[in-house]
Amino acid sequence: MQYKQFxxxxxxxxxxxxxxxxxxxVMxxxxxALESSIPEITGRIVDELFAAERDQQTALIYALALFGVIVLSSIFAMTSTAASSWVSNKVIMDLRVDMFAKLLRLPKSYFDQHPTGKTLSxxxxxxxxxxxAASSIWLDFIKSSMSVIILVGYLFYKNWQLSLTLLILLPLVYLAVKLSSNRMRSSSIKVQNSMGRMTHLLDENISGSSLVKIYHAQEQESKKFNDLIKNIRQQRFKVDMTGAFNTGFVNILIGLSLGSVVYFSSTLLAMSAGEFLSFFTAMGxxxxxxxxxxxxNKPLQTAMAAGESVFGLIDEDEEHNSGTKQLKKSKGAIKFNQVSFGYNSETTVLDDISLDIKPGETVALVGSTGSGKTTIIQLLAKFYSPTAGSITIDGxxxxxxxxxxxxxxxxxVDQNVRLFNDTVKGNIALGQIDTMSDTQIExxxxxxxxxxxxxELSDQFDTEIGEDGAKLSGGQRQRLAIARAIxxxxxxxxxxxxxxxLDSATEKQVQAAIDEMQKDRTTIIIAHRLSTVQKADRIVVLRRGEIIEQGSHKDLIDAKGEYASLYKHQFEG
Structure with a gap:
């Protein structure tokens, strides 16, 4: 990202x-401007108060003038900083609002391809x-450039011969900054990427802390983390050293100029003590x-590297939503017409799937891992679009x-239940918290x-359940997810x-509730345990993205095909 684009x-x-x-x-x-007047005031104080007769009234005037300049300068600077901070925090808020809104509109494929930690970073x-860049950099630039312009102008006004050294100093400073820019930006980009990977690693280890302990993976994960922070340290060191080199180079040049001022002002040029003090103070x-x-240049290059990351997210393509028809009170008639799909051009997950599900029918999808069961659901919910064929609801x-x-x-309702760090009520009424009545929730x-x-919870429906329902048992979390669907x-x-x-006793109770909930609804069950699908109106057996058989439990057992083999393996194996 170039300066203009950023x-x-x-x-x-x-x-x-x-x-x-x-x-x-302006502030x-x-x-x-007030700060820059201090060298002239100090110079006059020396010439008029210390090199001549000392006058009490003149001393009071200069004392009040110096105090007034410092007080006013501080007030203006404080006001400027306050306004700048307000703008900066407002920009941060607006950027985060836009980024979060974009996250909610991104397609599922984005989250499949990008680690959570990098997105969080x-x-x-x-x-x-x-x-x-919106506040402190701009403010520093205004203050520093204004100071340089005023002080350089003042130095030429006081003595143009001594000021000629600045004509050599300033171009050399510009050259040093220009040469270091690319190195700083490159290292800053690497820091951004490493921070994303570190956030992702932290997220994995915090959410999977039990697994790490059970499998004694602490050393392995520590090595990953240490490698990452070592890389961050190295890249930041490069940025800091580049900045330090620039600062050191500028210090040497200014030191050379100050030395020249001392030598020439005391030998070749006839300057009074006040004039020398004014000039030397201004140069200092x-x-x-x-x-x-x-x-x-250092925070600017860092900001530009971050800009590539942030604006890159904001520019991501949103979920495709070109449909205009509204689906209300669907009958639940679902039809897959010769549907094929692959997550990339090299693999085919579903191959020529045709499936007609009648309103109110319960259909179970069974098959080994990778057979395409979950993909059928992803396509039905329009998280992805078929590469061939079509899917219809109510025709x-x-x-x-x-x-x-x-x-x-x-x-x-997923087997991997996802709950939010909210109340019980907020989780049951997800997406409808303002419209769903307490009676419906109950x-x-x-x-x-x-x-x-x-x-039995402390605040009943208003109880906070913690991150992903951490305060609840596995069965309680599952029942809350079912309540949300109901x-x-x-x-x-x-x-x-x-x-x-769920345990056996609770499973029977909840299964009865699910059976009741399924009435007059079209239900698709993704089954891993065949005991949960025997009552389904129809069982569809998938293998490598193709439907190889379908029918009732009894029909498929009698057919002695793939389903019968799976059933025998689970119950007689």
């Missing part, structure tokens, strides 16, 4: 605050780096802003439906056999081994 993208978030930025800049200019670490004050201008191609209206007609809890344990009351129900985490 600032044009950042300007989109800054343009609403142009007035505040101008105010911030900082006033503060800088974009919203946490990277966006903070960009915000620096030039050191800090000159170094700031050099060092400003209309799902590609014609608006995505949200399509998914509003589908409820889903009914869903009773039907799913969750009501009893909810009543509360949604959708005509199409998808169950992915929904009772897998």
């Amino acid at each position: 600032f044009s993208r950042l300007f989109f978030y800054l343009k609403a605050h142009i007035g505040k930025l101008i105010f911030t800049s 900082m200019m006033f503060a800088t 974009k919203l946490t670490f990277d966006v903070e780096q960009i915000a620096a 004050m030039l050191v800090k802003p000159a170094k700031s201008l050099v060092n400003i 209309i191609d799902i590609a014609e439906f608006e995505v949200d209206s399509l998914r509003s007609q589908i409820a889903f 009914h869903a809890a009773k039907v799913s056999n969750a009501h009893e344990f909810i009543q 509360a949604k009351d959708s005509p199409i129900l998808i169950l992915d081994e929904a009772t897998s985490a």
Whole structure:
């Protein structure tokens, strides 16, 4: 990302605050101008108070003037910093809002291809780096460049011969900054990437801490983490050393100039003590802003590297949603017409699948791992689109439906339950917290056999359940997920081994509730344990992305095919 592109993208978030930025800049200019007057005041103090007769009234005037300059400069600088901080934090907030909104609109394929940690790092670490360009970098640039301009002008005004050394100094400083820019940006990009990988590794180890301990993987994971932070340290060291070289180079040049001033002002040029002090003080004050201008390149390159990451996410293609028809009160008639699909061009996951599911019918999908069961569900929910063929609901191609209206007609219970760090009520009424009544929530809890344990919780339906339901048992989490599906009351129900985490007694109770919930609904069951699908109206057997047989449990057992073999393996093996 080049300078022009970076600032044009950042300007989109800054343009609403142009007035505040101008105010911030003006305040900082006033503060800088007042600070820059100090060398002249000190020079006159020496000449008028110490080199001549000392006058009490004159001393009071200079004392008050110096105090006033410092107080006013501090007030202007503080006001500028406050306004700048407000703008910076507003930009951070706006960027995060846009990034989170984009995350919610990204296709499932994005999350399949990008590690969670890297995405988290974009919203946490990277966006903070960009915000620096919106406030502190800009403020430093205004203050430092204004100081340099005023002080250099003042030095030429006081003595143009001594100031000629600056004509050599400034171009050399510019050259040092330009040569270091690419190195700094390259290292900063590597730091951004490593931070993303580190966040992902931390996420894995925190969520999988039990596995790490059980498998004694602490040393293995520690090695991964240490390698990552070592890489981050090395890249940051490169950035810091480049900045340090620039600063050292500038210090040497300024030191050379100051030495020249001392020598020539005391030998060849007739300068009074006050004039020398003014000139020397101004040149000394030039050191800090000159170094700031050099060092400003470091956070700027970091911000630009972060910009590639953040704006790259914002520019990601959103989930395809070209459908315009609204699906309401679906009958639940689902049809797969010669559907084929592959996650990439090299593999085929589903091959010429044709399946007609009638309204209210319960269909179970069985087959070994990788046979395509889950992919059928992904296509039905429009997380992916078929590479060939079509899928219809109530006789209309799902590609014609608006995505949200399509998914509003589908409820889903996964064997890998995902709960949110919210209340019990918030999890049951997910997506409908403002519209779903307490009566509906309570009914869903009773039907799913969750009501009893909810009543025993400290705040009942208002109890916070922790990250991913950490405060609940496996069976309680599963029942809460089932309650969520019941509360949604959708005509199409998808169950992915929904009772897998329940004990035998609870499973019977919940299975009865699920049987009740399935009435007048089209239900698709992804089955791993064949005991859960024997009552299905139809069982569809998949192998390597193809339907090889289908029928009732009895018909398939009598056919002595793939299903009969799987059944025998599970119950007689």
